[in-house]
Amino acid sequence: MQLTAKASLPNALLISISTPHFKGDEATESLAELARLVTTLGFKVVGTQSQKQSSTQKVNVLGSGKLAEIARLTGNKGSAADEDENFLDDDPLSDMPSEIPSDGLDFACADVVVFDCDLTPSQLRNVENQLGVEVFDRTGIIIEIFSRHARTKTAKLQVEIARLNYVAPRLRETTTGDKERQMGKGAGETTLELNRRKVRDQLAELKRELVNVQDVMMDRREQRSELFSVALIGYTNAGKSSMMRAITGSDVEGENKLFATLDTTVRALYPITQPRILVSDTVGFIKKLPHDLVASFHSTLAEAHDASLLLYVVDASDASFRSQLDVVHNVLAEVGVQGSKKLLVLNKSDQLSDEQQQALMAEFPDAMMTSTRNPADIAKLHKYIVDTAQSDMIEEEVIIPYTAKGIVGEIRSTMSVIKEEYEYSHIKLTVRSNAIDLERLKKRMLDL
Ligand SMILES: Nc1nc2c(ncn2[C@@H]2O[C@H](COP(=O)(O)OP(=O)(O)OP(=O)(O)O)[C@@H](O)[C@H]2O)c(=O)[nH]1
Numbered sequence: 387m388q389l390t391a392k393a394s395l396p397n398a399l400l401i402s403i404s405t406p407h408f409k410g411d412e413a414t415e416s417l418a419e420l421a422r423l424v425t426t427l428g429f430k431v432v433g434t435q436s437q438k439q440s441s442t443q444k445v446n447v448l449g450s451g452k453l454a455e456i457a458r459l460t461g462n463k464g465s466a467a468d469e470d471e472n473f474l475d476d477d478p479l480s481d482m483p484s485e486i487p488s489d490g491l492d493f494a495c496a497d498v499v500v501f502d503c504d505l506t507p508s509q510l511r512n513v514e515n516q517l518g519v520e521v522f523d524r525t526g527i528i529i530e531i532f533s534r535h536a537r538t539k540t541a542k543l544q545v546e547i548a549r550l551n552y553v554a555p556r557l558r559e560t561t562t563g564d565k566e567r568q569m570g571k572g573a574g575e576t577t578l579e580l581n582r583r584k585v586r587d588q589l590a591e592l593k594r595e596l597v598n599v600q601d602v603m604m605d606r607r608e609q610r611s612e613l614f615s616v617a618l619i620g621y622t623n624a625g626k627s628s629m630m631r632a633i634t635g636s637d638v639e640g641e642n643k644l645f646a647t648l649d650t651t652v653r654a655l656y657p658i659t660q661p662r663i664l665v666s667d668t669v670g671f672i673k674k675l676p677h678d679l680v681a682s683f684h685s686t687l688a689e690a691h692d693a694s695l696l697l698y699v700v701d702a703s704d705a706s707f708r709s710q711l712d713v714v715h716n717v718l719a720e721v722g723v724q725g726s727k728k729l730l731v732l733n734k735s736d737q738l739s740d741e742q743q744q745a746l747m748a749e750f751p752d753a754m755m756t757s758t759r760n761p762a763d764i765a766k767l768h769k770y771i772v773d774t775a776q777s778d779m780i781e782e783e784v785i786i787p788y789t790a791k792g793i794v795g796e797i798r799s800t801m802s803v804i805k806e807e808y809e810y811s812h813i814k815l816t817v818r819s820n821a822i823d824l825e826r827l828k829k830r831m832l833d834l
Pocket residue numbers: 620621622623624625626627628629639640641642643644645646647648668669670671733734735736737756757758759
């Protein structure tokens with residue numbers, strides 16, 4: 387999918403369909419989130435419309451009254467404009483306030499319409515014909531953001547697979563060349579000419595490539611597997627990358643846009659510890675995540691999979707962080723990430739009053755309140771991580787004869803030395819280390 391290039395930002399009209407299963411605060415929050423997604427894509431949200439329906443499964447996802455209203459807001463370009471204006475509205479209007487005046491428009495017409503739900507290919511085609519403007523559903527928007535933000539080979543492959551899976555059925559149901567051009571938009575021009583077989587071949591090829599890349603990543607992970615590792619996970623925009631930067635002293639970018647990070651980055655905890663502790667930043671989650679993208683997280687989240695400690699970062703200043711946390715738990719369960727130890731990090735505390743902070747700590751007594759902008763909080767989290775890593779280690783005494791003094795340097799670089807005693811014939815070190823490294827050291831000592 388590629389969005390029509392325009393000199394000015396395309397004006398987007400957002401549509402929420404509220405159903406008995408999806409209404410009230412949940413629908414309002416979801417619509418606000420869609421506005422942020424659409425803004426991340428570079429659209430200008432000019433208004434929202436909503437409608438009550440018994441479900442989103444109807445062939446015509448909008449009632450005729452609402453459709454005509456939206457047709458007016460989009461400049462009457464489609465078939466809906468030809469219909470009798472004195473229709474009977476068969477669906478009651480929404481309980482949500484519309485931000486757009488339905489007549490006497492004081493804004494430029496909307497160029498695109500975005501639904502805050504998933505539309506089947508035929509629903510999408512119907513609405514597009516009726517309105518005569520480009521129509522997106524929530525999945526289409528999320529996939530487009532992922533396509534734009536993917537940087538590494540793995541991320542690009544995963545997103546392209548998800549995108550082709552999304553586009554494929556829409557190409558299949560295509561009847562006109564025009565539509566094909568619109569729906570083929572994202573893979574670059576070549577996708578426009580893709581027929582079903584080509585899409586299938588391309589998907590198979592991408593999957594093969596992905597397996598190869600993943601094998602290399604797996605090897606790298608195995609090499610690091612003895613080190614204590616921490617994974618930052620959470621909803622998009624919670625502050626994971628900012629936290630990563632703060633606790634590793636790295637230049638990982640945090641950005642105020644959704645899905646800024648699509649790849650897992652791994653860095654050492656800073657100030658450096660002995661042995662090193664690894665920290666990984668991961669892709670953020672969002673509600674109603676397309677299933678293909680969840681599947682693609684399997685490999686992106688492999689670091690979290692192997693992590694010794696999971697830091698669940700939430701934007702505690704966002705009123706909906708509890709439901710966002712539920713989404714994180716659900717996706718992690720779906721991709722099979724468990725992690726032995728967990729800490730809830732209530733981030734962006736600088737945006738909260740003292741009273742709000744106290745209330746949250748009473749609600750989540752085991753959590754840690756942080757602001758990535760407060761160095762004291764970063765130091766507190768650093769200490770927590772180091773203490774947790776230490777508690778995971780075994781303490782042992784090792785006797786090293788002076789003749790094998792060289793090994794002491796090696797021990798210092800892989801283990802934490804608690805005590806050193808210089809005896810007559812040997813050095814006695816008390817070390818803390820993980821079981822694997824200790825075992826390896828003991829074997830080496832036997833060979834001396
Ligand atoms: N006020 C405040 N803003 C923060 C804090 N931490 C991060 N931010 C801001 O929140 C926005 C998102 O931060 P990121 O670190 O990119 O968030 P993320 O969780 O990595 O997001 P994704 O990569 O999209 O999943 C940025 O504008 C940050 O500057 C904080 O403690 N307080």
